[in-house]
Every structure is written in C-alpha cells, then in structure tokens.
Amino acid sequence: MVDSNNILGSFDSSEEGGFKEHDRLLPIANVGRIMKHILPQNAKISKEGKETMQECVSEFISFVTGEASEKCHKEKRKTLNGDDICWAMGNLGFDDYVEPLKRYLHRYRELEGEKANQNKVDIGNKNEEREKNEFLLGRFYGP
Amino acid sequence: MENNSEKSAAQSSAAYPTLSQLNVEKNKQEQLKMFWTDQRREMENVNDFKNNLLLQPTRIKKIMKTDKDVQMIAAESPVLLAKASELFIQELTLRSWLNAQENHRRILKKDDVTDVIMQTDNLDFLVDDDANATDGSTPSVVPFYGSGGSNGQDGNNLDH
Numbered sequence: 001m002v003d004s005n006n007i008l009g010s011f012d013s014s015e016e017g018g019f020k021e022h023d024r025l026l027p028i029a030n031v032g033r034i035m036k037h038i039l040p041q042n043a044k045i046s047k048e049g050k051e052t053m054q055e056c057v058s059e060f061i062s063f064v065t066g067e068a069s070e071k072c073h074k075e076k077r078k079t080l081n082g083d084d085i086c087w088a089m090g091n092l093g094f095d096d097y098v099e100p101l102k103r104y105l106h107r108y109r110e111l112e113g114e115k116a117n118q119n120k121v122d123i124g125n126k127n128e129e130r131e132k133n134e135f136l137l138g139r140f141y142g143p
Numbered sequence: 144m145e146n147n148s149e150k151s152a153a154q155s156s157a158a159y160p161t162l163s164q165l166n167v168e169k170n171k172q173e174q175l176k177m178f179w180t181d182q183r184r185e186m187e188n189v190n191d192f193k194n195n196l197l198l199q200p201t202r203i204k205k206i207m208k209t210d211k212d213v214q215m216i217a218a219e220s221p222v223l224l225a226k227a228s229e230l231f232i233q234e235l236t237l238r239s240w241l242n243a244q245e246n247h248r249r250i251l252k253k254d255d256v257t258d259v260i261m262q263t264d265n266l267d268f269l270v271d272d273d274a275n276a277t278d279g280s281t282p283s284v285v286p287f288y289g290s291g292g293s294n295g296q297d298g299n300n301l302d303h
Contacts, residue, residue: 023205026198026228034197034229035236038178039251043240048253053232055284056256056269058206060231061224063268065207072214079215080207082223089227093265096179097230103186104226108219111192 025054064088082108171241178237182230198225235259235266257285 032050039045065080067088072080082105090098160168200221207213207221239255246255260266269284 023202024209026202026206030198031232034232035251038233038236039240042249044250046250046252049239049251049256052253052256052284053235056235056260057228057232059269059284061203061206061228062210064224064227065210065213069210069213073212079217080213080220081217082219085220085223085227092268094231096234097227100179100182100186100230101223101227103183104189105219105223107186107189108192108222111190112219 025058028054031057064092064094067092167245171238174237174241175234178234182233192222196222196225198228200225203228238263260285 028050031054032045035045035050035053036043064085065088068080068084071084071087072078086098086101086105089095089101203224204216204221207216207224235256236251238259240251242255242258243249243251260269271285
C-alpha cells in the first residue's frame with residue numbers, strides 16, 4: 001500500500017555512518033530554555049538538573065519510538081507516522097498527552113497539506129503543459 | 144530510657160497525611176491540571192511548524208534512528224515528537240519544581256527530578272534496575288538504589 005503524501009522527505013534507513021555520542025542528547029541550551037519557560041522567574045535550575053532532564057528526554061523519545069515502531073511492525077507497515085506516536089503515548093501511560101498531540105498533528109496535516117497541494121498544483125500545471133507538448137509532437141513523429 | 148514518645152508519635156502520624164500535606168497535594172494537582180488546560184488551548188493556535196520549534200526535528204529524528212527496527216519515518220513524526228518532548232520536559236520540570244518547593248528551595252536540583260521519577264508510575268522507564276553504570280553511560284537515568292532524596296543531603300548518603 002502506498003503511503004500518503006505526508007512523506008515529504010525520503011527518510012530511509014541508510015543513515016550516514018559515525019553516530020556521535022552527543023547526538024544522543026538534545027542540546028542542553030534548548031532543554032534549559034524549555035525548563036525555564038514553565039518556572040517562575042526567580043527559579044534556578046542546577047546544571048545537574050538540566051543534564052538529568054536531557055537524559056530523560058532522550059530516553060522518552062526512544063521509549064515512545066520503540067513502542068510506535070513495534071506497532072508498525074505488527075501491522076506490517078514500514079513508515080512510522082504521527083498516529084502511531086499518538087497511539088504509543090496513550091499505550092505507555094501518557095494519557096494527558098494524547099489529546100493535545102492529536103490536535104497538534106491535525107493542525108500540522110492541515111497546514112502542511114495545504115502547502116503540498118499548492119506545490120502539486122504548480123507542478124501539475126507545468127507537467128500538464130509538458131505532456132501536452134509531447135503528445136502533440138508524438139502524433140507527428142510517433143514510433 | 145529515652146522518652147521517644149514524641150518521635151514515635153511523629154513517625155506514626157507519617158502514615159496519615161496532615162491537613163497541610165493534603166493542601167500541598169491538592170495545589171500540585173491543580174497546577175498540573177492548569178498546565179494541561181493551557182497546553183490544549185495552545186495547540187489550537189499553532190500556525191507555524193518550522194520557526195517556532197524549541198527542539199529541532201532533525202535531532203529528534205537522529206535519536207529515533209538509533210532504534211534499528213525503525214525503517215521509514217514520516218515527516219510529521221519528528222515534528223510531533225519534538226512537541227511531545229517539549230510537553231514532557233515541561234511537565235517533569237513542573238513536578239520537580241513542586242518537589243523543590245516542598246523542600247523550601249528555589250533551586251531545582253537533580254534530586255527533585257529523580258524524586259518525581261520514583262514517585263510517578265509512567266516514568267518507570269527512567270529507572271534502571273540494573274545499576275551497573277561503571278562506565279558512566281547509564282542506559283536509564285535513575286539507578287535502582289535510588290537517589291538520596293531532596294532534603295539537602297548528599298545523593299549518595301543512604302544513612303537517613
């Protein structure tokens with residue numbers, strides 16, 4: 001079964017070699033920023049606290065991905081999509097996350113879908129032109 | 144013989160939450176509830192998926208790919224997981240902060256985070272019951288022997 005046109009890039013598994021250890025963690029500055037965002041202004045966070053959070057997030061990503069990936073495998077699908085992730089969150093006990101993430105995914109598909117359709121229309125128009133020309137030429141100089 | 148009645152009274156009352164403990168718990172639940180209400184509302188108003196990202200989907204995707212069983216990944220997945228990770232960080236931070244406050248601190252420390260992990264069921268995946276981190280690269284965050292607690296004592300002091 002062909003997957004929908006939500007696959008905008010070719011995320012295949014031929015990853016470049018040399019996976020660096022620090023790539024396993026998200027940047028501490030970004031993590032720290034998100035933490036500060038939810039805390040009152042006078043709050044401070046220890047460096048160890050931020051580092052611990054970094055580790056936790058990477059574990060979280062792997063945990064959810066693993067669960068979603070297992071579902072895909074069971075259903076004989078090759079592509080891990082947003083619905084799989086939402087399902088995995090619910091299955092792993094992150095019930096509060098499911099609704100906000102479903103809405104977020106819905107918004108994403110709406111907005112990205114609009115963009116993709118616009119591209120398709122532009123490309124489609126160009127293709128149509130080209131096909132028409134080829135057809136006409138073919139009629140005169142066919143095999 | 145020492146008069147331990149006061150101490151033992153305090154110890155036995157630890158089994159029953161005091162009124163102020165119940166209030167603290169209620170306050171915690173309210174704050175968490177508010178957090179989720181805010182998040183749900185925010186999701187309605189997202190208009191931009193490229194410029195407002197606090198975590199880069201490319202980095203998220205790299206972490207996803209460390210799982211050898213993962214084959215193709217739809218473009219929406221790292222974006223969604225980035226948002227999920229943001230929520231995760233925020234919720235865990237909020238819970239940890241409430242822990243710090245209970246201990247009358249304004250600095251959020253590692254012990255606050257590990258305390259929350261030990262107290263929260265769905266964070267079990269962060270507990271490593273195979274505490275053999277001799278090479279420093281623990282697969283999970285909290286070794287099974289647990290942290291020393293957030294009462295200001297050294298994390299390795301188990302004598303309390």
